[in-house]
Amino acid sequence: MWTLAGQGCWRRRALASWATRAARRGLPGPRPAPTRGAAAESKTPDRSYSSADRKEKIDMSRFSVENTRNFSIIAHVDHGKSTLADRLLELTGAIDKTKNNKQVLDKLQVERERGITVKAQTASLFYDYEGKQYLLNLIDTPGHVDFSYEVSRSLSACQGVLLVVDANEGIQAQTVANFFLAFEAQLSVIPVINKIDLKNADPESVEKQIEKVFDIPSDECIKISAKLGTNVESVLQAVIKRIPPPKVHRKNPLRALVFDSTFDQYRGVIANVALFDGVVSKGDKIVSAHTQKTYEVNEVGVLNPNEQPTHKLLGFLGLLHMEVFNQRLEQEYNASVILTTPTVPYKAVLSSAKLIKEYREKEITIINPAQFPDKSKVTEYLEPIVLGTIITPDEYIGKIMMLCQARRAVQKNMMYIDQNRIMLKYLFPLNEIVVDFYDSLKSLSSGYASFDYEDAGYQTAELVKMDILLNGNIVEELVTVVHKDKAYSAGKAICERLKDSLPRQLFEIAIQAALGSKIIARETVKAYRKNVLAKCYGGDITRKMKLLKRQAEGKKKLRKVGNVEVPKDAFVKVLKTQSDK
């Protein structure tokens, strides 16, 4: 288990979540006035620790709470968080400086293959500054919209953030979303303009955007090249000067927040915790505020960059999320995965007292589309909605508006954030964006538009349950809830796509979409036709007819008992098109 404050970092076995959300309220109050300007960061040469001497020389008790900083790196996807983390790890001696240090904290195989962070990762840095020894606990977070839950969770353990913005691309949708997550949590925000080495970099214009959109004075921005290491030391100094230490009262009883956990086959559950009060040592008995169960601390220690945390599965938030976790389950757990249609939690208001008694509540939440209650049982259905932010060059605005309209979105706001880029705000039904909205947006804006969203409650909706049948059998993985107006087009699209994805078999396959007993779309996959007449040379027509009749009877039987096998990738192909129709 690993702590983020006070006592340093620790690890132990068999621990469940034990600090309540109330513990969060003990987090620091409003951020202190930041030191003005990147130039204010001192040039004093500082000491860092080589990875070789780190274990022997670092005595955790030397780090007082005042000399501890807990911070996250947040940014839009690909703006350079992991590269900056590499440089910070090198500067503080957590890893040796070699040319091979590329996204060191992206430890999962899937992260290395795809070149993106999907899981927040943590590391402790030790740094001497102006004669004091500091413990800097860093969390590198994912930038892709599908993994933004990782960002929110990481922020609960921090007092400040480095908001990294690409000097060429400027502010994007996840920059805005992540800034507001940090702002609402009252964290200190240090804007870092990265990639100043790029030919097309325009840090001055990005500074202006930051001032306009976030109201942060432009002289607070630190301009760096994480790739080349330019000015990265100022970032460490800003962390010390502008982010407050955690408010931990060591003499109080222990209070901590579990912000991540992993499972080790031999050591059991390992929890990463932010310590809010007290101290913790090996042998201590601790209580989970949630379950009231008592556990013994078996081990306490520093989480170093070489730990390999894995993560339990939080449902899918998009196609990338789905594919990444499918890949992780296959690679890390050797598990074969059956994918089902991503669904959102719908609600239904029950119509009679009898039903309310049966379900023990008036409003039920439906997670599994197969359990979607019939219209006769409800007075209204409700669907979750989100407030989406899109940032795009203005040349794509027309196409994007059409896409949003097709997804039943309602425009809420529109503003220019610089000369030719627009920020749009839309209310979207969550089920319209959860599958492939991001992919469609990227493809119609040649990759330039960015997107993020936040929860915005529920709205009334006309919903229906749609079944997909293969030769009369419901395919449970494809049962879905759709808006009434989209049922016909969605059913037709799924049938067409399935037809293209299913391999032909010896018997005919009927693909149908149905609302209850009403079939609304149908496609047919023709059977392979075996030439039963091949050996029947010449004449005798009755012999030929007999063979053809026997073949037709055989096929009928096969169709009835035929067990149609759907290839795994067929589900993903079907889902990808579903919401465009």
Ligand SMILES: Nc1nc2c(ncn2[C@@H]2O[C@H](COP(=O)(O)OP(=O)(O)OP(=O)(O)O)[C@@H](O)[C@H]2O)c(=O)[nH]1
């Ligand atoms: N030229 C240049 N390229 C950089 C710089 N920093 C990062 N990059 C490149 O930008 C790409 C993305 O960098 P990452 O560090 O993976 O970005 P990230 O924000 O961690 O990405 P996600 O975690 O997937 O959101 C990589 O190809 C880096 O080499 C920089 O300062 N200059």
